[in-house]
Amino acid sequence: MADPRVVIVGAGMSGLCMAIALRRAGVRDFTIYEKAGAVGGTWRDNTYPGLTCDVPSRFYQFSFATNPDWTHLYSPGAEIWAYLDRIADRHGVREHIVFGTEVTAARHTGERWQIETSTGVRDEADFLVTATGVLHHPRHPGIPGLGTFEGPAFHSARWDHGVPLRGRRIAVIGTGSTGVQITTGLAGTAGRLMLFQRTAQWILPVRNRPYGRLTRAAHRRLPVLDRLGYRWHEFVISKVLAEAIIRPGWQRTLIGALCRRNLEKVADPELRRKLTPPDQPMCKRLIASGGFYDAVQRDDVELVDDAISRVEPRGIVTEDGRLHEIDVLVLATGFDAHAYVRPMRLVAPDGRTLDEAWRDGPHAYRTVAMPGFPNLFFLMGPHSPIGNYSLVAIAEAQAAYITGWIRRHRAGLVTTMAPKPEATAAYNEAMRKALPRTIWTSGCSSWYLGKDGLPELWPWTPREHARMLGKPAFTEFDIRS
C-alpha cells in the first residue's frame, strides 16, 4: 500500500509533535501548513515581559527530546520558543513546513481531503490533522472608547516591542495568568503600573528556582537525570494538581490552603480584601506565581478594582468617575478559547460543515476525532486535558493515537475511518455527567466554560486520557478498507 499523505495545520508545539511522530513511524509524505513565518505557535506569538511557562520545564518538553539546558524550573517563554525551533531542525520537520500559508478550507470528497490555502496552493491528503492551538485568537474587550486612546495599545499576545516602557505609566487590564506575569515582569520598569482587576484570582506560590551550571552539566552528561526529572514532575502534577481539580480530596484542600496562606503575604488589609477572590481556588485556571503579591505591594504599582467604564484619549475612566492617566495600554484579556480550528472551513462528505456540527459548542470523540468527518483528527481538540497539566504530554498521547490510525492505513487495513455518532454521543454523555464534579463548576466564570455552562475540559485525570487513547476501540468506528 502507498504511504498515506498527511496534511497538518499549524507548526506550533502540537503540530511539530505530530510531524515528529509521523517521521518516527516512517511516514514521510506529509506537509505542515503554517500561516506565520516561524514555528512555535503560542510561544512565537507571546513575547510579553515576565512570560514564563507555569508548568515545570522538565515536564513541559517532549519526552523523547528532553533538554538538559533549561535555565529555570519554570523557563522563560523565549527559551521554550528556541527549544521548539531547534526541535524542528533536529527532527527533520522544517523541510516539511510551508510557511506563510493558511489553510482556509478543506473538503472530504468521500475518498480524500481537498485542501485550499490563503496563497492559492491546493493540496490533497488522506489524513487532515488540525494542530491550531487552543488559545490563539486574542479577545479584545468591548470597553467603550477603547479605540480612542491616543497612546500605544496592544493585546498581550501582540506585544509591541517598539514601545518604550521604562519610566512610563502603563495600564494592564486583566488578572489571569498573563496579567499576573506581566505585572510581575514590569513592576520596577514602569514608572507607574496600574493593574485593572475585574475579578481577583487565587495565586499558588511557586519559587522559580534557576538551574545552576553544575546541574545543567550533570543533565548533559547523564540523560537519565532528564528522564527522572520528567517522570518526577509528571508524577507530582498528576497526583496533586490534576486530582485537586477533578474531585474533592486532600489535594484540593492542600492547594486551597496554600493559596489562602499565600494571600496573607499581603500586609495591607484593604489591598488583601481587594485581592481576595470570590470563588474557590482552581475554579478559574490556577495561577502560579512567586512574585505577584510582592509586585502589587510596591509603591509604584496600583491595583484598581473599580470597574472600567470607558477609555478616553488620555487614559481609563473607572465607574467612580476617576480618570487614570496612562501612556501605554496593555490588554491581558485572554483569548477566544472556543474558536477551536476556526475560521478554517471544514466540510464533511455530506456537505455538513464543522461549524454546523459544532453549533452547540465544540465536541469530539475522545478529544481527537469527529463523526461524519473521515480521517480528520484534532490535536488539543475539544475537552482535551488542558488544565494546569503539560500540553506537551497531551499532544504526545494524541499524536501517538493518530499515528496508529495512519499506520493502519499504510498497512491496508483502513482507507477511511470516522467515529460512530452513537459512540461519540455516549462518550460525551459520560463526560457531561462527570463535569459537574470538577472544581470548574463551583461558581465562577472562566474561559473554560462553554455555551451550556459546562467546562470544555477533560473531567478525568490526564492518565485516564492517555489510557483511553492507548487502546483504540475499533468497534466504535465506521471503517472502510
Ligand code: NAP
Ligand atoms: P484569562 O485567563 O482569560 O484572563 C483574562 C483576564 O482579563 C481576566 O482577569 C478577566 O477578568 C479580564 N477581562 C476580560 N475582559 C475584561 C473586561 N472587559 N474588563 C476587565 N477585565 C476583563 O486570559 P490569560 O491571562 O491570557 O490566560 C489565558 C490562559 O492562557 C490561561 O488560563 C492559561 O491557560 C494560559 N496561559 C498560560 C501561561 C503559562 O504560564 N502556562 C501563561 C499565560 C497564559 P474576569 O476574570 O473577571 O473574567
